[in-house]
Amino acid sequence: xxxxxxGDLHLSFGTNKPMDxxxxxxxxxxxxxxxxxxxxxxxxxxxxxxxxSWGMNLEESxxxxxxxxxxxxxxxxxxxxxxxxxxxxAKMNTFFKANEIKSIDILHNNCFRYExxxxxxxxxxxxxxxxxxxxxxxIMAREVLRLQTSLMAAGDAKTKLCFLHYPPRFKNTVCxxxxxxxxxxxxxxxxxxxxxxxxxxxxxxxxxxxIVYKLISAxxxxxxxxxxx
Numbered sequence: 001x002x003x004x005x006x007g008d009l010h011l012s013f014g015t016n017k018p019m020d021x022x023x024x025x026x027x028x029x030x031x032x033x034x035x036x037x038x039x040x041x042x043x044x045x046x047x048x049x050x051x052x053s054w055g056m057n058l059e060e061s062x063x064x065x066x067x068x069x070x071x072x073x074x075x076x077x078x079x080x081x082x083x084x085x086x087x088x089x090a091k092m093n094t095f096f097k098a099n100e101i102k103s104i105d106i107l108h109n110n111c112f113r114y115e116x117x118x119x120x121x122x123x124x125x126x127x128x129x130x131x132x133x134x135x136x137x138x139i140m141a142r143e144v145l146r147l148q149t150s151l152m153a154a155g156d157a158k159t160k161l162c163f164l165h166y167p168p169r170f171k172n173t174v175c176x177x178x179x180x181x182x183x184x185x186x187x188x189x190x191x192x193x194x195x196x197x198x199x200x201x202x203x204x205x206x207x208x209x210x211i212v213y214k215l216i217s218a219x220x221x222x223x224x225x226x227x228x229x
Contacts, residue, residue, distance in 0.1 A: 003114045004040060004073070004225035005163065007049030007193025008080065008217045009033060013063035017054040024197065025219045033071075036224030040073040045114055046225050047107070049193040049216060050080020050123060050165030058095045061085040069101045078107040079123040080165040080193070107163065109146055111153040114229065118154030120185075121163030122146040124178060124192070144177050151185040161228070162190040169204040169213060170195065182211055191226075193217040 010019045011030075019026040040046060052068070055061030068075055079086045086092075089106050096104055105112065112119040125143045127136045147162070154160050162182050168175040168190060182190060189212040195203055196219055203215040216226050 001043045001045070001114075002040070002227055003117070003119075003229040004044060004046040004227050005049065005191045005216050006036070006046060006218055006221065006223075006225040007165065007191075008051040008196065008219070009048065009064075009068075010051055010054060010082070010218070011061075011064035011067060012054040013067060014060040015054045015056070022197070025222065029218070029223055030067075032223035033218070036222070037071040037073070039227070040071070040225065042072050044073040045112075045119075046073050046075050047119060047121075047163050047191070048075055048077045049121075049163050049191060050078055051082045051193065052077055052080065053083065053085055055085045057085050058087060058092065062099060065096070065099070065101050065104065069103055071103075074103050074105065076105045076107050076112055076119060078121050078163055078165060081123070107150070109149045111150045111157075113157065116158035117229065118151075118157035118160045119163065120147070120150040120154055120160060120187070122150060124164035124166035124168060124175065126166050126173070126175070140175075140177055144181055147178060147181050148185075151181065151187070154185070160185060160187045162187045164190060164192040166194050167192045167203065167213075167215070169208065171202040171204075179209075179211070183209070187211055189214065189228075191216050191228075195220070
């Protein structure tokens with residue numbers, strides 16, 4: 001059994017937002033995703049770091065979930081900024097069960113174990129210029145609390161990994177609130193997505209103050225899940 005990670009699949013089987021229109025690496029990206037997942041076996045685990053489906057609700061995203069269901073391995077998903085379909089865990093689990101989607105689990109206010117490694121995370125946040133300072137502060141506070149809850153659930157795990165959608169560091173921006181929580185709970189590595197195309201150059205990669213950062217946006221890792229363990 002192995003552990004993998006990838007972010008930003010941006011599936012749109014139920015909507016008309018194919019990423020091929022952006023050209024470059026996104027051309028034929030669905031075929032690339034299928035080819036990339038052939039590395040995985042059914043017993044493997046892959047964390048999907050948000051921006052999974054363009055659907056506006058669960059029904060619009062169903063074909064995307066079925067596509068993911070048919071990929072090998074167990075998938076653990078977390079929310080991205082474009083996952084408008086995201087709902088309560090109870091409603092999502094009920095929807096998955098009703099549609100016989102059995103290989104997808106939800107990372108939200110909880111954690112999962114891979115042997116002695118805890119898989120923790122949340123969406124994260126970056127300040128939105130269209131929101132007030134107070135609104136941004138409230139959203140960040142919620143994300144900090146969710147990450148704390150996830151890491152607390154890790155208990156005595158030997159290794160703690162953090163999965164986010166938004167980058168906690170990029171270029172000159174530092175999300176000190178989330179980084180502080182990761183440091184407090186002894187996170188050794190943080191995987192994040194969100195950055196695409198020219199945004200790749202903004203990514204912070206490698207060790208910084210005791211935490212190793214890795215960008216895992218699908219178009220950055222050639223639509224092939226990155227093997228962690």
